[in-house]
Amino acid sequence: MVEREAEPAMTRRTFLRRGAATAVVFGALRTTAAARSDEVDGEPGSAPQALSRRAFKVLAAVAAVLVGDLDAAAAARVARRIDAELTCHGDWLRRDVTDALLLIEYLAVVTRGRAFSRLAAEDRRTRLLAMSTSRFALSRAAFQGIKVLVCFFYYTCDETWPQIGYDGPWVARAKPASVA
Amino acid sequence: MGIIEGNELHGDHTETADVVVIGSGIGGATAAMVLAEAGKRVIVLEQGGYYTGLVDPIDPSRPGRGTLDQREDDMFARIDGERGLATSTDGRVPLSFGRCVGGASVHYWADSYRAPADRLAQWEREHGLEGFGSDDLAPYFARYEADLGVHPAPDEYFNGCNRVFRRGVEALGWQGDRVPQARRGCVKSGYCMQGCAYNAKQSMLVTYLPRAIRAGAMVFADCRVEAIALAGGRACVARAAVLNRDTGEPTGRVLHVKAGAVVLAAGGYGSAALWVRSGLPNTAGMVGRNLTCNPCAMAFGYFAEDIVMWRNIPAAFGCLHWRLRRYEGGRYREGGYLLMPNQLGPATLAALLPGAGADHRDRMARMANLAGTIAWIDDADTGRLAVGSAGRAQYRVPIEGANEAVLRDAFEKCAHVLLAAGATEVFLADTAGTRIRDERDLGRIHRISFGPGAVSFPAPHPGGMLRMGPDRRSSVVSCSGEAHEIPGLYVTDPSLFPTALSVDPSETIAAFSMVIADGMLARGLG
Ligand SMILES: Cc1cc2nc3c(=O)[nH]c(=O)nc-3n(C[C@H](O)[C@H](O)[C@H](O)COP(=O)(O)OP(=O)(O)OC[C@H]3O[C@@H](n4cnc5c(N)ncnc54)[C@H](O)[C@@H]3O)c2cc1C
Numbered sequence: 001m002v003e004r005e006a007e008p009a010m011t012r013r014t015f016l017r018r019g020a021a022t023a024v025v026f027g028a029l030r031t032t033a034a035a036r037s038d039e040v041d042g043e044p045g046s047a048p049q050a051l052s053r054r055a056f057k058v059l060a061a062v063a064a065v066l067v068g069d070l071d072a073a074a075a076a077r078v079a080r081r082i083d084a085e086l087t088c089h090g091d092w093l094r095r096d097v098t099d100a101l102l103l104i105e106y107l108a109v110v111t112r113g114r115a116f117s118r119l120a121a122e123d124r125r126t127r128l129l130a131m132s133t134s135r136f137a138l139s140r141a142a143f144q145g146i147k148v149l150v151c152f153f154y155y156t157c158d159e160t161w162p163q164i165g166y167d168g169p170w171v172a173r174a175k176p177a178s179v180a
Numbered sequence: 181m182g183i184i185e186g187n188e189l190h191g192d193h194t195e196t197a198d199v200v201v202i203g204s205g206i207g208g209a210t211a212a213m214v215l216a217e218a219g220k221r222v223i224v225l226e227q228g229g230y231y232t233g234l235v236d237p238i239d240p241s242r243p244g245r246g247t248l249d250q251r252e253d254d255m256f257a258r259i260d261g262e263r264g265l266a267t268s269t270d271g272r273v274p275l276s277f278g279r280c281v282g283g284a285s286v287h288y289w290a291d292s293y294r295a296p297a298d299r300l301a302q303w304e305r306e307h308g309l310e311g312f313g314s315d316d317l318a319p320y321f322a323r324y325e326a327d328l329g330v331h332p333a334p335d336e337y338f339n340g341c342n343r344v345f346r347r348g349v350e351a352l353g354w355q356g357d358r359v360p361q362a363r364r365g366c367v368k369s370g371y372c373m374q375g376c377a378y379n380a381k382q383s384m385l386v387t388y389l390p391r392a393i394r395a396g397a398m399v400f401a402d403c404r405v406e407a408i409a410l411a412g413g414r415a416c417v418a419r420a421a422v423l424n425r426d427t428g429e430p431t432g433r434v435l436h437v438k439a440g441a442v443v444l445a446a447g448g449y450g451s452a453a454l455w456v457r458s459g460l461p462n463t464a465g466m467v468g469r470n471l472t473c474n475p476c477a478m479a480f481g482y483f484a485e486d487i488v489m490w491r492n493i494p495a496a497f498g499c500l501h502w503r504l505r506r507y508e509g510g511r512y513r514e515g516g517y518l519l520m521p522n523q524l525g526p527a528t529l530a531a532l533l534p535g536a537g538a539d540h541r542d543r544m545a546r547m548a549n550l551a552g553t554i555a556w557i558d559d560a561d562t563g564r565l566a567v568g569s570a571g572r573a574q575y576r577v578p579i580e581g582a583n584e585a586v587l588r589d590a591f592e593k594c595a596h597v598l599l600a601a602g603a604t605e606v607f608l609a610d611t612a613g614t615r616i617r618d619e620r621d622l623g624r625i626h627r628i629s630f631g632p633g634a635v636s637f638p639a640p641h642p643g644g645m646l647r648m649g650p651d652r653r654s655s656v657v658s659c660s661g662e663a664h665e666i667p668g669l670y671v672t673d674p675s676l677f678p679t680a681l682s683v684d685p686s687e688t689i690a691a692f693s694m695v696i697a698d699g700m701l702a703r704g705l706g
Contacts, residue, residue: 067530069542082252088263088428092572125537132536132611132633140633141271144611151530155544156253163541165488165548166526169250169367171234171377 002142046081052099058101059083061117062146065125067154081153097149100142104131107139124136181394182238183230183281186402186422192434195398197223198705200418200439202385202454204228205283206689207385207673208445209392214697215443216395220705223417223437224389224397227404228280231258231427233377237386238393240379248286248375252527259286261449268563268577268639272633273475276640278448279290282385283402284447284640285686286375289494289523290362290382293683294321295691296503307678308650310659311695320691325360328382330687332358333496334352337368339539340487341551342496345521348601354501359520361493364687370491370523388690391467403435407440407458408669415442437661438643441668441705444675445693448642449471451675452565453573455646461665466656470647472680473577473639474556477587478522478532479594479616481603487551494523502593503682504585505560516560516586517592518683522552532636534613536641552609553597555590556641558682559583565645579630587637591625610635641685643674661696672696 048056056079064075086094108116108127116127131143154160161168182570199215201208204226216222232244247258250446256264261277267274278284296312304313324330327602338346349356362382379386410416418437421430444451452468460467498520505516511639524532526547533543537587540579543550579587591608598606606616613623616626628634648671649655652664657676663669672693673684681688 018383066536066540067544068538085257085263088257089265090572093265128536132534137632137634140611140631142633144633145271146638148531151533151540152527153253155527155530156251161526164526164544169371171248171250172246173251174245174247174249174254 011111031035046080050083051098054105055098055101056083058105058117059093059150061124062101062104062128062137063154064145065121065128066150069121077157078150078154081156082149085149085153096145100145103138103142104128107131181399182397183399185230185319186425186431189400189403189433189435190334192436192635194436194438195223196318197221197439199223199441199443199700200225200437201443201445202408202418203283203445203447203450203673204281204384204389204399205278205445205447205673206285206686207447207693208283208443209219209285209388209411209692210693211393211443211445211670211672211697212397213388213392213689215701216386216397218701220701222390222392222397223439224399225284225403225405225420225437225617226281226399226401227423228278228283228401230401231286231375232267232280232385233375233379235379237379238390242570244377246377248377250369250371250374250377252374252525255287257611259375269574270576272579272630272632272635272637273473273575273577274636274638275449275473276638277447277642279639280375281399282383282389285383286385287373288383289684289685290324291495291498291520291684292328292360292362292687295688296682298504299679299682303678307648307655308659309678310650312692313402313658317688317691317695320694321687323694324687324690328362328387329364329501330360330362333361333493334358337361337366337491337493337496339370339489339496340483340490341489341521341523342359342500344483344485344487344551344601344603345499345553345597346497348597348599349497349499349501349519351600352596354499356497356499356501359495359498361496363493366493368492370493372494373523373525374658378445399434404430405446405454408444408454408460409458410460410666414667415663416440418442435604441670441700442591443670443672443697444646445671445673448645448674449573449575449669451673452642452645453567456565460663460669462656464653464656466647466654467523468567468645469562470644471563471575471577471642472559472644472677473563473564473575473640474510474559474680475577475579475583475587475637475639476554476556477594477637478552478554478600478609479591480533480550480609481554481595481598481601481606482546482549483551483601483603486548488548489523489529489550489552490525495520497521499597500683502555503558505558512560512582512585515544515594517555517557517581517590519553519555519590519597522554524552532609534609535605536613551601552600555591555594557583557586559680560586562644579637584630587630588626592622596622608635641674641680643677643681643685644679646671646675647678648676649678660699661692670696
């Protein structure tokens with residue numbers, strides 16, 4: 001007979017492996033902080049396309065410390081590129097990225113007493129490093145998933161290349177529209 | 181002509197052919213070429229887009245589109261499956277595969293090995309394969325090597341990374357050799373993984389697909405096969421959704437291809453998933469099991485000398501010394517992987533390097549002095565596929581158990597080569613950036629966490645989920661390549677390999693595809 005599921009019990013791919021307890025804590029933290037400011041630093045007025053404004057704000061805060069000290073506008077540019085990338089994927093990736101960002105944001109409430117995006121730059125960096133080597137897989141996975149995106153998109157910007165000695169492509173950039 | 185793109189298909193279409201080939205990678209393009217050159221009417225359906233470099237690969241008198249533009253962001257988006265962001269179920273294994281006309285050969289490194297005689301003998305002995313021994317395949321390998329200009333990498337292909345790698349391997353007394361390369365007129369730009377803009381790397385885009393097209397084959401880009409349909413139990417129709425290339429979403433237009441035979445070559449991750457989505461028979465329950473994908477270990481080292489990893493070719497010199505697993509008293513001791521120099525563009529490197537903030541920035545600033553090593557393991561344990569209710573494929577790749585032991589040893593050897601080559605600082609590509617100061621530190625590798633978020637193990641060589649063999653209880657396709665339960669359906673990609681191959685697979689995929697296509701012709705396609 002035809003079998004649709006080769007292994008039906010398998011969980012979906014995810015940055016995060018969420019247990020029920022995590023989901024409860026996470027949900028509570030999310031609600032508590034919901035009244036906080038939603039504004040995006042850097043480039044006011046331009047709404048993110050895939051992420052919520054809150055998730056976008058956390059993303060920009062992470063970007064600002066992850067690759068060195070970026071000013072708010074540069075961090076928002078990286079976040080905007082990631083946001084644009086997420087529009088090209090299924091909903092599952094947007095949800096995973098959002099969950100990872102909100103975990104970063106609200107875990108800081110537990111450990112530092114303030115949401116991640118409200119911490120000073122040095123505290124943010126310390127917080128991220130702590131997550132990167134945490135004994136909790138969930139923390140490490142959230143950090144690593146966001147880090148991959150931030151570092152990748154930051155270093156695909158031409159302006160970053162002189163600082164790392166990369167002389168760039170040998171051919172002209174094609175039109176972004178892929179059917180040329 | 182010969183390539184029809186999604187935006188040229190304005191309504192629903194029905195085409196007829198002798199053979200419809202699903203997927204335009206090495207497995208599909210090779211079969212398409214053999215069948216088309218034998219006079220068969222062949223249609224190739226490819227879900228990805230059509231991208232070219234400076235010169236048109238089909239008519240070299242015309243300029244190309246310049247859409248192989250060497251930028252990591254653009255090219256992951258254009259030529260890689262899920263725009264380079266696919267992972268295994270638990271996120272630990274990034275899944276690397278092609279999604280464009282030419283498939284993964286457009287981003288491959290062009291390392292071209294024949295299947296090792298010991299592995300082919302094992303497949304014959306333990307899995308009952310017939311007609312795929314070393315002697316059987318030798319003429320096919322020779323043909324592929326001649327067609328793609330395969331030659332041992334000369335000195336001029338050695339960048340800094342290859343030089344230090346060779347130095348390290350030789351200092352350790354391990355066996356190493358020049359890697360056979362499928363290239364013609366390589367300009368050493370270093371953008372193999374972004375798709376060669378110069379048509380120098382011999383991918384399917386510039387070799388077998390143009391030949392198939394010149395022989396009359398038609399390639400439909402942006403056409404994702406949603407189902408293979410049967411009539412009277414025989415595979416005879418492929419139904420494809422025409423995609424909008426910019427969004428990846430279906431346009432609502434449909435292409436039906438009716439054919440005397442269907443060749444399934446949607447790749448090691450894709451073919452079994454399409455089988456399950458199509459609801460094809462799977463009586464023995466073997467479809468989607470037995471996934472092998474060569475998960476990789478990586479290490480990095482800084483050197484006093486200039487390395488400039490991102491120029492010239494990825495792997496001119498390789499180490500096959502540890503290809504086979506070694507056991508002592510019945511227990512695994514070491515080995516079971518291919519060890520190579522690594523090549524990564526700056527953005528991909530940045531995503532993998534450990535650290536955050538100033539530390540990460542400092543590592544990137546010293547990128548010109550950074551060399552990398554990579555080892556793809558010969559899977560000791562296998563994974564499996566699940567297709568969810570929305571049709572989304574997920575792949576579980578086991579890192580624990582037998583694979584873990586091999587991966588830990590692979591990390592150790594990756595670091596050891598760099599130490600032996602005189603690196604001033606060696607570290608692993610784990611999140612913690614584990615430092616290996618000297619040989620005494622190598623033991624630390626056996627204690628690092630392999631849990632989610634701690635290390636990634638990219639997997640570039642999928643296969644095994646539609647295994648070949650004579651016994652329909654333990655395999656999916658017969659030794660003719662035809663599905664045991666579905667007359668007229670042939671598989672010509674590494675999904676049919678009974679185990680991992682222990683070397684890079686492209687040449688073996690092509691050889692199997694040629695044998696199967698020749699067999700189809702000999703039997704009048706049936
Ligand atoms: C970074 C990297 C470097 C590599 N370097 C080497 C190397 O140096 N040497 C080597 O031997 N191997 C190398 N490999 C592996 C090698 O490239 C692949 O194993 C090989 O190209 C796979 O060929 P294939 O035909 O099986 O699949 P693919 O090339 O993946 O082709 C399958 C095609 O089918 C299409 N497809 C899938 N589903 C559908 C559908 N439903 N409808 C229509 N089309 C569909 C896909 O878009 C894809 O284009 C490398 C792989 C990677 C990721």
